[in-house]
Amino acid sequence: MAKQYDILFRLLVLGDSGVGKTCMLLRFTEGEFDPSHISTIGVDFKMKTVEIDGIKVRVQVWDTAGQERYQTITKQYYRRALGIVFVYDITNQSSFQHIAKWASDVDEYATEKVQMILVGNKADDEHRRQVSTNQGCKLAESYGMEFFETSASTSSNINEAFTRLTELVLQAHKRDLDNLLGSLDYYLDNAAQEEEERDASQSEVPSGFIQSASAAAEMTFIAKTFYDLRATSLEGDPVDFNVELNQLQSKYPHRLVVLGFPCNQFGYQENCNNGEILNSLQHVRPGHGFKPNFHIFEKCDVNGANTHPVFAYLKDKLPYPDDDPSSLMQDPKFLIWTPINRTDISWNFEKFLIGPEGEPFKRYSKKFPTIDIEPDIQRLLRLTKT
Numbered sequence: 001m002a003k004q005y006d007i008l009f010r011l012l013v014l015g016d017s018g019v020g021k022t023c024m025l026l027r028f029t030e031g032e033f034d035p036s037h038i039s040t041i042g043v044d045f046k047m048k049t050v051e052i053d054g055i056k057v058r059v060q061v062w063d064t065a066g067q068e069r070y071q072t073i074t075k076q077y078y079r080r081a082l083g084i085v086f087v088y089d090i091t092n093q094s095s096f097q098h099i100a101k102w103a104s105d106v107d108e109y110a111t112e113k114v115q116m117i118l119v120g121n122k123a124d125d126e127h128r129r130q131v132s133t134n135q136g137c138k139l140a141e142s143y144g145m146e147f148f149e150t151s152a153s154t155s156s157n158i159n160e161a162f163t164r165l166t167e168l169v170l171q172a173h174k175r176d177l178d179n180l181l182g183s184l185d186y187y188l189d190n191a192a193q194e195e196e197e198r199d200a201s202q203s204e205v206p207s208g209f210i211q212s213a214s215a216a217a218e219m220t221f222i223a224k225t226f227y228d229l230r231a232t233s234l235e236g237d238p239v240d241f242n243v244e245l246n247q248l249q250s251k252y253p254h255r256l257v258v259l260g261f262p263c264n265q266f267g268y269q270e271n272c273n274n275g276e277i278l279n280s281l282q283h284v285r286p287g288h289g290f291k292p293n294f295h296i297f298e299k300c301d302v303n304g305a306n307t308h309p310v311f312a313y314l315k316d317k318l319p320y321p322d323d324d325p326s327s328l329m330q331d332p333k334f335l336i337w338t339p340i341n342r343t344d345i346s347w348n349f350e351k352f353l354i355g356p357e358g359e360p361f362k363r364y365s366k367k368f369p370t371i372d373i374e375p376d377i378q379r380l381l382r383l384t385k386t
Ligand SMILES: Nc1nc2c(ncn2[C@@H]2O[C@H](COP(=O)(O)OP(=O)(O)OP(=O)(O)O)[C@@H](O)[C@H]2O)c(=O)[nH]1
Pocket: 015, 016, 017, 018, 019, 020, 021, 022, 023, 024, 034, 035, 036, 037, 038, 039, 040, 041, 064, 065, 066, 067, 121, 122, 123, 124, 125, 150, 151, 152, 153, 154
């Protein structure tokens, strides 16, 4: 199937209940306005493709519930958003005052590079206005954000606001776009595309990702932590490790997806930047022109406070390697993350095998030869055939 877009990313709309977030989204993505107010439950999302400077961007805009009781759910989504629209209602002073609270939540949870704009919605309702345009401008200025007054009802400025935010995100990530490595979010979002209609509020985030990736794989995939490109003192052989992953991937090109996760938490040994990793593989270790035939993602944390949700989920489901349940980090000087947990990945080369329905099947220690996973892969594939 031809690719419908060049890049996909996630925007988030935040603000008090009733300011018009859902209506803005509906207007932006479908050009419609529905005056009835049905409070969003948890989160929901809508998609739209916009073209900016010749780049087709598929934006997945997440609509969050403004109501306080859903906020533990919605906060989980902050970290994965590349752009945020803060919305208040120009006819509602307290929704304007609450922007400070929304912004401080984002400060706490969102990523550093997140792009943000401020929007005063319901600009059509001039006679009920409680917040002046000037007040909105000033607040936006104090946060270093761009400011828009919009109306979901008349459609005024809605496209402009979302398109501008998309542009800001593209600008902020221009270098990443040129990067050879794909981001994990991008990969998984691609995999999830066919499930767009799924009720987002029902799905538990990490398992949703795993299932999406697994759906793309048709059957099974291996997630692994990556290895040090230069280390010589590791147990196991990184050369074999990579070559064997390539072997497995080429043996099951359609039914297995191998995913590689570089990680710098083991002796700071993966200290290449993302743009250098493929070159290192090719020319340094294993070298000799080695090219992985599987996906390699940007570096991520697999242990500690910033553990990627995929690894948090995998460790929760498979707390220790099947072949070496007591495998722990041997040398305390390598424990560079906090908090430390018994389920932590103890070194590079650990592998996870995930079944066709997205269920984590088995975890293998750093010592377990990668190629020896094949019987388990075959077992899962046989099960799937019936
Ligand atoms: N006049 C006017 N009314 C609007 C506009 N946008 C939304 N509304 C009305 O505001 C009410 C709330 O809109 P929603 O989009 O459901 O609000 P929300 O922010 O998504 O609310 P939660 O889902 O509870 O967080 C609805 O009754 C809409 O008709 C607008 O631009 N102008």
